[in-house]
Amino acid sequence: MDTVNLDTCDREPIHLIGKVQPHGALIALNASSFVAEYASVNTGEFVGSPPEAILGKNIAQLIGEENTSQLPDFPLEPSMPDLLKPWFFSFDGRDGTPIKVECLPHRNRDHIILEFLEPEPGPAPVWEDEYLRRGFISELIKPDALHELADASARIIRDVTGFDRVMIYRFAEDKHGEVIAESTSRVLSD
Incomplete structure:
Protein backbone atom coordinates (compact mmCIF):
# COMPACT_ATOMS: atom_id res chain seq x y z
CA MET A 1 0.00 0.00 0.00
CA ASP A 2 1.76 3.13 -1.20
CA THR A 3 -1.05 5.61 -0.67
CA VAL A 4 -2.64 5.82 2.76
CA ASN A 5 -6.02 7.52 2.91
CA LEU A 6 -9.50 6.86 4.29
CA ASP A 7 -10.18 4.36 1.51
CA THR A 8 -7.13 2.24 2.41
CA CYS A 9 -7.50 2.39 6.22
CA ASP A 10 -9.92 -0.53 6.30
CA ARG A 11 -7.24 -2.77 4.80
CA GLU A 12 -4.57 -1.80 7.35
CA PRO A 13 -3.34 -4.99 9.09
CA ILE A 14 -3.51 -3.53 12.60
CA HIS A 15 -3.23 -6.99 14.15
CA LEU A 16 0.22 -7.40 12.55
CA ILE A 17 1.80 -4.00 13.23
CA GLY A 18 3.99 -5.19 16.11
CA LYS A 19 3.37 -2.25 18.41
CA VAL A 20 1.14 -1.52 21.38
CA GLN A 21 -0.47 1.74 22.37
CA PRO A 22 1.58 3.73 24.91
CA HIS A 23 -0.98 3.32 27.70
CA GLY A 24 -0.34 -0.41 27.86
CA ALA A 25 2.24 -3.16 27.62
CA LEU A 26 1.94 -6.68 26.26
CA ILE A 27 3.48 -10.05 27.04
CA ALA A 28 2.58 -13.10 24.93
CA LEU A 29 3.10 -16.49 26.55
CA ASN A 30 3.29 -19.92 25.01
CA ALA A 31 -0.11 -21.27 26.12
CA SER A 32 1.23 -24.65 27.22
CA SER A 33 4.55 -23.71 28.85
CA PHE A 34 3.79 -20.12 30.05
CA VAL A 35 7.17 -19.06 28.65
CA ALA A 36 7.21 -15.45 27.41
CA GLU A 37 7.75 -15.43 23.65
CA TYR A 38 6.91 -11.77 22.97
CA ALA A 39 7.14 -8.65 25.11
CA SER A 40 6.62 -5.00 24.23
CA VAL A 41 9.58 -2.67 24.73
CA ASN A 42 7.72 -0.74 27.45
CA THR A 43 7.18 -3.63 29.88
CA GLY A 44 9.55 -2.01 32.37
CA GLU A 45 7.11 0.86 32.83
CA PHE A 46 4.21 -1.48 33.62
CA VAL A 47 5.66 -4.59 35.27
CA GLY A 48 9.07 -3.38 36.44
CA SER A 49 11.11 -5.60 34.11
CA PRO A 50 12.39 -4.85 30.61
CA PRO A 51 11.59 -7.32 27.81
CA GLU A 52 15.09 -8.85 27.87
CA ALA A 53 14.47 -9.91 31.50
CA ILE A 54 11.12 -11.50 30.54
CA LEU A 55 11.65 -13.20 27.17
CA GLY A 56 12.37 -16.92 27.27
CA LYS A 57 11.38 -17.22 30.91
CA ASN A 58 8.34 -18.69 32.57
CA ILE A 59 5.93 -15.90 33.56
CA ALA A 60 6.05 -17.15 37.17
CA GLN A 61 9.54 -15.62 37.42
CA LEU A 62 7.90 -12.22 36.86
CA ILE A 63 4.48 -12.36 38.50
CA GLY A 64 5.04 -15.18 41.01
CA GLU A 65 3.86 -18.77 41.30
CA GLU A 66 0.58 -17.90 43.04
CA ASN A 67 -0.55 -15.48 40.31
CA THR A 68 0.63 -17.83 37.55
CA SER A 69 -1.34 -20.70 39.06
CA GLN A 70 -4.53 -18.69 38.48
CA LEU A 71 -4.03 -18.44 34.71
CA PRO A 72 -5.35 -21.91 33.77
CA ASP A 73 -8.61 -21.21 35.61
CA PHE A 74 -8.99 -17.68 34.25
CA PRO A 75 -11.67 -17.12 31.57
CA LEU A 76 -9.30 -16.58 28.65
CA GLU A 77 -11.96 -16.70 25.97
CA PRO A 78 -13.81 -13.39 25.67
CA SER A 79 -17.46 -13.49 26.63
CA MET A 80 -20.12 -12.16 24.29
CA PRO A 81 -19.91 -9.40 23.25
CA ASP A 82 -16.11 -9.45 23.15
CA LEU A 83 -15.35 -8.44 26.72
CA LEU A 84 -12.19 -9.24 28.57
CA LYS A 85 -12.37 -9.68 32.31
CA PRO A 86 -9.85 -7.41 34.03
CA TRP A 87 -7.46 -9.11 36.43
CA PHE A 88 -6.20 -6.96 39.29
CA PHE A 89 -3.23 -8.43 41.13
CA SER A 90 0.14 -7.55 42.60
CA PHE A 91 3.57 -9.13 42.78
CA ASP A 92 7.01 -8.23 44.05
CA GLY A 93 9.16 -6.35 41.55
CA ARG A 94 12.83 -7.10 40.92
CA ASP A 95 13.81 -4.81 43.81
CA GLY A 96 11.16 -6.26 46.14
CA THR A 97 8.76 -3.32 45.75
CA PRO A 98 5.14 -4.42 45.32
CA ILE A 99 3.79 -3.78 41.82
CA LYS A 100 0.01 -3.50 41.38
CA VAL A 101 -1.27 -4.20 37.88
CA GLU A 102 -4.42 -4.33 35.85
CA CYS A 103 -4.19 -7.05 33.25
CA LEU A 104 -6.49 -8.23 30.47
CA PRO A 105 -5.53 -11.86 29.85
CA HIS A 106 -6.91 -13.65 26.80
CA ARG A 107 -6.05 -16.37 24.33
CA ASN A 108 -4.94 -15.87 20.74
CA ARG A 109 -4.28 -19.18 19.01
CA ASP A 110 -1.30 -20.79 20.78
CA HIS A 111 -0.59 -17.81 23.03
CA ILE A 112 -1.95 -16.34 26.20
CA ILE A 113 -1.81 -12.59 25.81
CA LEU A 114 -1.33 -10.50 28.93
CA GLU A 115 -2.23 -6.88 28.24
CA PHE A 116 -1.15 -4.60 31.06
CA LEU A 117 -2.83 -1.21 31.56
CA GLU A 118 -2.03 1.67 33.82
CA PRO A 119 -4.04 0.71 36.88
CA GLU A 120 -6.70 3.11 38.01
CA PRO A 121 -6.77 3.95 41.72
CA GLY A 122 -9.29 1.11 41.91
CA PRO A 123 -12.14 -0.30 39.87
CA ALA A 124 -15.60 1.05 40.46
CA PRO A 125 -17.06 -1.33 43.07
Missing part, protein backbone atom coordinates in the same frame (compact mmCIF):
# COMPACT_ATOMS: atom_id res chain seq x y z
CA VAL A 126 -19.88 -2.36 40.75
CA TRP A 127 -17.42 -3.75 38.15
CA GLU A 128 -15.71 -5.99 40.71
CA ASP A 129 -18.69 -8.33 40.63
CA GLU A 130 -18.45 -10.40 37.46
CA TYR A 131 -22.06 -11.60 37.64
CA LEU A 132 -23.41 -8.09 38.05
CA ARG A 133 -21.36 -6.87 35.08
CA ARG A 134 -22.53 -9.75 32.90
CA GLY A 135 -26.09 -8.95 33.92
CA PHE A 136 -25.64 -5.37 32.72
CA ILE A 137 -24.23 -6.55 29.42
CA SER A 138 -27.03 -9.06 28.86
CA GLU A 139 -29.59 -6.33 29.60
CA LEU A 140 -28.03 -4.13 26.94
CA ILE A 141 -27.87 -6.76 24.20
CA LYS A 142 -31.42 -8.11 24.67
CA PRO A 143 -33.59 -5.22 23.52
CA ASP A 144 -34.76 -5.18 19.93
CA ALA A 145 -36.26 -1.70 20.13
CA LEU A 146 -34.71 1.68 20.83
CA HIS A 147 -37.08 2.38 23.73
CA GLU A 148 -36.25 -0.93 25.45
CA LEU A 149 -32.52 -0.23 25.05
CA ALA A 150 -32.96 3.31 26.37
CA ASP A 151 -34.96 2.05 29.39
CA ALA A 152 -32.30 -0.55 30.22
CA SER A 153 -29.51 2.01 29.75
CA ALA A 154 -31.16 4.56 32.03
CA ARG A 155 -31.67 1.94 34.74
CA ILE A 156 -28.06 0.72 34.49
CA ILE A 157 -26.59 4.23 34.50
CA ARG A 158 -28.65 5.09 37.60
CA ASP A 159 -27.56 1.89 39.34
CA VAL A 160 -23.88 2.43 38.54
CA THR A 161 -23.70 6.16 39.27
CA GLY A 162 -26.06 6.24 42.24
CA PHE A 163 -27.91 9.24 40.79
CA ASP A 164 -31.51 9.65 41.92
CA ARG A 165 -32.74 10.20 38.39
CA VAL A 166 -31.43 9.49 34.88
CA MET A 167 -33.17 10.61 31.72
CA ILE A 168 -32.27 9.73 28.15
CA TYR A 169 -33.23 12.17 25.43
CA ARG A 170 -33.63 11.83 21.68
CA PHE A 171 -32.83 15.05 19.87
CA ALA A 172 -34.34 16.10 16.56
CA GLU A 173 -32.41 17.90 13.84
CA ASP A 174 -33.88 21.21 15.06
CA LYS A 175 -32.17 20.57 18.45
CA HIS A 176 -35.44 19.97 20.32
CA GLY A 177 -35.42 16.88 22.51
CA GLU A 178 -37.84 14.48 24.05
CA VAL A 179 -37.32 12.13 26.96
CA ILE A 180 -37.45 8.56 25.67
CA ALA A 181 -36.41 6.81 28.89
CA GLU A 182 -36.21 7.60 32.56
CA SER A 183 -35.12 5.79 35.68
CA THR A 184 -35.63 7.19 39.13
CA SER A 185 -35.19 5.94 42.65
CA ARG A 186 -38.19 7.98 43.78
CA VAL A 187 -41.86 7.50 43.06
CA LEU A 188 -42.97 10.36 40.85
CA SER A 189 -46.46 11.76 41.31
CA ASP A 190 -48.53 13.24 38.50
